[in-house]
Amino acid sequence: MSVDTESRRRRLEPDARRGQILACAVRLFGARPYADVSTTDVAREAGVARGLINHYFGTKKQLYLEVIRVMVTVPEVAVERLPAGDLRARVDASVTWFLDVVSRHRTSWLAAVTAGGMGHDADVAQVLTGAEEVAADSVLVAVGLADVTAYRAELRGMIRAYGGLATSTAREWLQRGTLDRGQVHLLLTATLLTIVEQVFPAIVGNRPGWAAGCCGAPDRRPAPGSNPVA
Numbered sequence: 001m002s003v004d005t006e007s008r009r010r011r012l013e014p015d016a017r018r019g020q021i022l023a024c025a026v027r028l029f030g031a032r033p034y035a036d037v038s039t040t041d042v043a044r045e046a047g048v049a050r051g052l053i054n055h056y057f058g059t060k061k062q063l064y065l066e067v068i069r070v071m072v073t074v075p076e077v078a079v080e081r082l083p084a085g086d087l088r089a090r091v092d093a094s095v096t097w098f099l100d101v102v103s104r105h106r107t108s109w110l111a112a113v114t115a116g117g118m119g120h121d122a123d124v125a126q127v128l129t130g131a132e133e134v135a136a137d138s139v140l141v142a143v144g145l146a147d148v149t150a151y152r153a154e155l156r157g158m159i160r161a162y163g164g165l166a167t168s169t170a171r172e173w174l175q176r177g178t179l180d181r182g183q184v185h186l187l188l189t190a191t192l193l194t195i196v197e198q199v200f201p202a203i204v205g206n207r208p209g210w211a212a213g214c215c216g217a218p219d220r221r222p223a224p225g226s227n228p229v230a
Contacts, residue, residue: 014056017048017052017056018056018057020046020048021042021043021046021048021052021053021056021057021063022057022063022066022067022070023046024042024045024046025037025042025046025063025064025066025067026067026070026071026105026108027045027108028041028042028045029064029067029108029111029112030105030107030108030109030110030111030112031107034064037060038060039053039054039060039063042063061123065123065124065127067108067112068112068115068124068127068128068131069127069130069131071105071108071109071111071112071113072109072112072113072127072128072131072135073130073131073134073135074131074134074135074138078097078138079138079141079142082094082097082142087143087144087193087196087197088189088193090142090143090144091142091143091189091192091193091196092189094139094142094192095185095188095189095192096185098166098170098188099170099181099184099185099188102170102174103174103181106174109170109174110171110174110175113128113167113171115128132160132163133160135160135163136156136159136160136163139159139162139163139192140155140156140159143192143196145196145200150204151200151203151204154200154203155200158195158199158200159195162191162192162195165188165191166188169184169187169188170184172184
Protein backbone atom coordinates (compact mmCIF):
# COMPACT_ATOMS: atom_id res chain seq x y z
CA MET A 1 0.00 0.00 0.00
CA SER A 2 1.34 3.41 -0.92
CA VAL A 3 2.08 6.13 1.60
CA ASP A 4 -0.47 8.36 -0.14
CA THR A 5 -3.23 5.76 0.23
CA GLU A 6 -2.42 5.18 3.90
CA SER A 7 -2.36 8.93 4.51
CA ARG A 8 -5.75 9.31 2.80
CA ARG A 9 -7.22 6.62 5.05
CA ARG A 10 -6.10 8.46 8.16
CA ARG A 11 -7.19 11.90 6.97
CA LEU A 12 -10.80 11.27 5.94
CA GLU A 13 -13.62 11.72 8.40
CA PRO A 14 -16.39 9.06 8.29
CA ASP A 15 -18.80 11.15 6.16
CA ALA A 16 -16.05 12.05 3.73
CA ARG A 17 -14.86 8.45 3.49
CA ARG A 18 -18.41 7.26 2.85
CA GLY A 19 -18.77 9.90 0.13
CA GLN A 20 -15.47 8.82 -1.42
CA ILE A 21 -16.60 5.19 -1.54
CA LEU A 22 -19.95 6.18 -3.04
CA ALA A 23 -18.30 8.35 -5.70
CA CYS A 24 -16.07 5.45 -6.74
CA ALA A 25 -19.07 3.10 -6.84
CA VAL A 26 -20.95 5.59 -9.04
CA ARG A 27 -18.08 5.56 -11.54
CA LEU A 28 -17.69 1.78 -11.56
CA PHE A 29 -21.39 0.91 -11.82
CA GLY A 30 -21.70 3.54 -14.53
CA ALA A 31 -18.92 1.98 -16.58
CA ARG A 32 -19.77 -1.72 -16.07
CA PRO A 33 -22.87 -3.87 -15.54
CA TYR A 34 -23.89 -4.72 -11.98
CA ALA A 35 -22.62 -8.30 -12.22
CA ASP A 36 -19.17 -7.15 -13.33
CA VAL A 37 -18.51 -4.92 -10.30
CA SER A 38 -17.50 -6.37 -6.94
CA THR A 39 -17.11 -4.73 -3.55
CA THR A 40 -13.42 -5.57 -3.88
CA ASP A 41 -13.32 -3.46 -7.05
CA VAL A 42 -14.99 -0.56 -5.26
CA ALA A 43 -12.66 -0.84 -2.27
CA ARG A 44 -9.61 -0.92 -4.52
CA GLU A 45 -10.83 2.10 -6.47
CA ALA A 46 -11.52 4.03 -3.26
CA GLY A 47 -8.28 2.95 -1.61
CA VAL A 48 -10.02 1.47 1.45
CA ALA A 49 -10.40 -1.93 3.06
CA ARG A 50 -13.31 -3.96 1.72
CA GLY A 51 -14.74 -4.18 5.23
CA LEU A 52 -15.51 -0.46 5.08
CA ILE A 53 -17.89 -1.09 2.18
CA ASN A 54 -19.91 -3.38 4.42
CA HIS A 55 -19.61 -0.97 7.34
CA TYR A 56 -21.07 2.00 5.44
CA PHE A 57 -23.38 0.33 2.94
CA GLY A 58 -23.94 -3.31 3.87
CA THR A 59 -24.10 -5.61 0.86
CA LYS A 60 -23.11 -4.96 -2.74
CA LYS A 61 -26.77 -4.63 -3.65
CA GLN A 62 -27.38 -2.05 -0.93
CA LEU A 63 -24.42 -0.08 -2.24
CA TYR A 64 -25.82 -0.28 -5.77
CA LEU A 65 -29.24 0.91 -4.60
CA GLU A 66 -27.56 3.90 -2.98
CA VAL A 67 -25.74 4.61 -6.24
CA ILE A 68 -29.05 4.64 -8.12
CA ARG A 69 -30.68 6.79 -5.43
CA VAL A 70 -27.98 9.43 -5.52
CA MET A 71 -27.95 9.54 -9.32
CA VAL A 72 -31.71 9.90 -9.87
CA THR A 73 -32.90 11.82 -6.81
CA VAL A 74 -33.12 15.61 -7.06
CA PRO A 75 -31.23 17.14 -4.09
CA GLU A 76 -32.91 19.87 -2.06
CA VAL A 77 -30.08 22.27 -2.83
CA ALA A 78 -31.01 22.19 -6.53
CA VAL A 79 -34.39 23.75 -5.74
CA GLU A 80 -32.99 26.13 -3.15
CA ARG A 81 -30.59 27.59 -5.72
CA LEU A 82 -33.18 28.34 -8.38
CA PRO A 83 -33.38 32.02 -9.31
CA ALA A 84 -36.12 34.10 -7.74
CA GLY A 85 -37.41 35.14 -11.16
CA ASP A 86 -40.67 34.63 -13.03
CA LEU A 87 -42.03 31.23 -14.03
CA ARG A 88 -40.17 31.08 -17.34
CA ALA A 89 -36.84 31.92 -15.73
CA ARG A 90 -37.30 29.23 -13.08
CA VAL A 91 -38.37 26.61 -15.61
CA ASP A 92 -35.39 27.47 -17.81
CA ALA A 93 -33.03 27.21 -14.81
CA SER A 94 -34.57 23.91 -13.71
CA VAL A 95 -34.16 22.32 -17.12
CA THR A 96 -30.62 23.68 -17.42
CA TRP A 97 -29.73 22.14 -14.05
CA PHE A 98 -31.15 18.77 -15.08
CA LEU A 99 -29.30 18.72 -18.39
CA ASP A 100 -26.06 19.81 -16.73
CA VAL A 101 -26.29 16.94 -14.24
CA VAL A 102 -27.15 14.18 -16.71
CA SER A 103 -24.47 15.42 -19.09
CA ARG A 104 -21.79 15.61 -16.39
CA HIS A 105 -22.61 12.11 -15.08
CA ARG A 106 -23.67 10.68 -18.40
CA THR A 107 -22.64 7.03 -18.09
CA SER A 108 -23.58 6.74 -14.41
CA TRP A 109 -26.96 8.42 -14.91
CA LEU A 110 -27.83 6.25 -17.91
CA ALA A 111 -26.85 3.13 -15.99
CA ALA A 112 -29.00 4.23 -13.05
CA VAL A 113 -32.18 5.04 -15.00
CA THR A 114 -31.92 1.80 -16.96
CA ALA A 115 -30.91 -0.25 -13.88
CA GLY A 116 -28.23 -1.91 -15.98
CA GLY A 117 -27.78 -5.58 -15.17
CA MET A 118 -30.57 -5.76 -12.56
CA GLY A 119 -33.59 -6.35 -14.78
CA HIS A 120 -36.96 -5.78 -13.09
CA ASP A 121 -35.67 -5.85 -9.53
CA ALA A 122 -38.30 -4.83 -6.97
CA ASP A 123 -35.83 -2.94 -4.77
CA VAL A 124 -34.50 -0.97 -7.74
CA ALA A 125 -38.07 -0.18 -8.79
CA GLN A 126 -38.82 1.09 -5.29
CA VAL A 127 -35.82 3.43 -5.38
CA LEU A 128 -36.81 4.75 -8.81
CA THR A 129 -40.41 5.29 -7.66
CA GLY A 130 -39.22 7.21 -4.62
CA ALA A 131 -37.02 9.35 -6.84
CA GLU A 132 -40.02 10.10 -9.08
CA GLU A 133 -41.95 11.45 -6.10
CA VAL A 134 -39.03 13.60 -4.94
CA ALA A 135 -38.63 14.94 -8.47
CA ALA A 136 -42.35 15.75 -8.64
CA ASP A 137 -42.12 17.66 -5.36
CA SER A 138 -39.13 19.59 -6.65
CA VAL A 139 -40.82 20.54 -9.91
CA LEU A 140 -43.95 21.70 -8.07
CA VAL A 141 -41.81 23.95 -5.88
CA ALA A 142 -39.94 25.27 -8.91
CA VAL A 143 -43.13 26.25 -10.75
CA GLY A 144 -44.92 27.65 -7.70
CA LEU A 145 -47.58 24.94 -7.38
CA ALA A 146 -46.33 23.19 -4.24
CA ASP A 147 -49.26 24.40 -2.12
CA VAL A 148 -52.03 23.72 -4.62
CA THR A 149 -54.63 21.30 -3.24
CA ALA A 150 -57.34 21.31 -5.93
CA TYR A 151 -56.95 18.36 -8.30
CA ARG A 152 -53.75 17.43 -6.50
CA ALA A 153 -53.68 13.84 -7.76
CA GLU A 154 -54.07 14.94 -11.37
CA LEU A 155 -51.41 17.61 -10.95
CA ARG A 156 -48.87 15.18 -9.48
CA GLY A 157 -49.74 12.67 -12.19
CA MET A 158 -48.97 15.21 -14.90
CA ILE A 159 -45.70 16.19 -13.24
CA ARG A 160 -44.66 12.54 -12.86
CA ALA A 161 -45.47 12.01 -16.54
CA TYR A 162 -43.34 15.04 -17.34
CA GLY A 163 -40.51 13.43 -15.36
CA GLY A 164 -40.80 10.36 -17.55
CA LEU A 165 -40.64 12.58 -20.62
CA ALA A 166 -37.54 14.31 -19.24
CA THR A 167 -35.80 10.97 -18.73
CA SER A 168 -36.75 9.63 -22.16
CA THR A 169 -35.78 12.86 -23.90
CA ALA A 170 -32.41 12.98 -22.17
CA ARG A 171 -31.77 9.42 -23.34
CA GLU A 172 -32.59 10.44 -26.91
CA TRP A 173 -29.83 13.02 -26.58
CA LEU A 174 -27.20 11.13 -24.59
CA GLN A 175 -27.76 7.55 -25.71
CA ARG A 176 -29.30 7.61 -29.18
CA GLY A 177 -28.05 10.96 -30.47
CA THR A 178 -31.39 11.75 -32.16
CA LEU A 179 -31.69 15.14 -30.43
CA ASP A 180 -29.11 17.71 -29.43
CA ARG A 181 -29.03 19.57 -26.12
CA GLY A 182 -30.71 22.68 -27.48
CA GLN A 183 -33.61 20.66 -28.85
CA VAL A 184 -34.00 18.76 -25.58
CA HIS A 185 -33.95 22.01 -23.62
CA LEU A 186 -36.63 23.53 -25.85
CA LEU A 187 -38.86 20.46 -25.65
CA LEU A 188 -38.66 20.20 -21.86
CA THR A 189 -39.12 23.90 -21.11
CA ALA A 190 -42.01 24.30 -23.57
CA THR A 191 -43.76 21.19 -22.25
CA LEU A 192 -43.50 22.18 -18.59
CA LEU A 193 -44.69 25.72 -19.33
CA THR A 194 -47.65 24.31 -21.27
CA ILE A 195 -48.59 22.04 -18.36
CA VAL A 196 -48.45 24.91 -15.86
CA GLU A 197 -49.94 27.69 -17.96
CA GLN A 198 -52.52 25.82 -20.04
CA VAL A 199 -53.18 22.19 -19.19
CA PHE A 200 -53.59 22.36 -15.44
CA PRO A 201 -55.66 25.58 -15.45
CA ALA A 202 -57.94 23.97 -18.04
CA ILE A 203 -58.41 20.92 -15.84
CA VAL A 204 -59.15 23.05 -12.78
CA GLY A 205 -61.56 25.22 -14.71
CA ASN A 206 -63.51 22.33 -16.23
CA ARG A 207 -65.33 19.27 -15.05
CA PRO A 208 -62.93 16.35 -14.42
CA GLY A 209 -61.89 14.59 -17.60
CA TRP A 210 -63.49 17.12 -19.94
CA ALA A 211 -61.52 19.36 -22.26
CA ALA A 212 -62.84 22.88 -22.61
CA GLY A 213 -65.14 23.18 -25.61
CA CYS A 214 -64.25 19.66 -26.80
CA CYS A 215 -66.68 17.00 -27.98
CA GLY A 216 -69.77 18.95 -26.91
CA ALA A 217 -68.51 19.60 -23.36
CA PRO A 218 -69.42 23.03 -22.00
CA ASP A 219 -66.61 25.54 -21.91
CA ARG A 220 -65.92 26.12 -18.21
CA ARG A 221 -62.62 27.90 -18.61
CA PRO A 222 -61.94 30.53 -15.95
CA ALA A 223 -62.81 34.09 -16.81
CA PRO A 224 -59.91 36.26 -18.04
CA GLY A 225 -57.85 37.56 -15.17
CA SER A 226 -59.02 34.91 -12.69
CA ASN A 227 -56.63 32.56 -10.87
CA PRO A 228 -57.97 29.01 -11.05
CA VAL A 229 -55.18 27.50 -8.95
CA ALA A 230 -55.47 29.89 -6.03
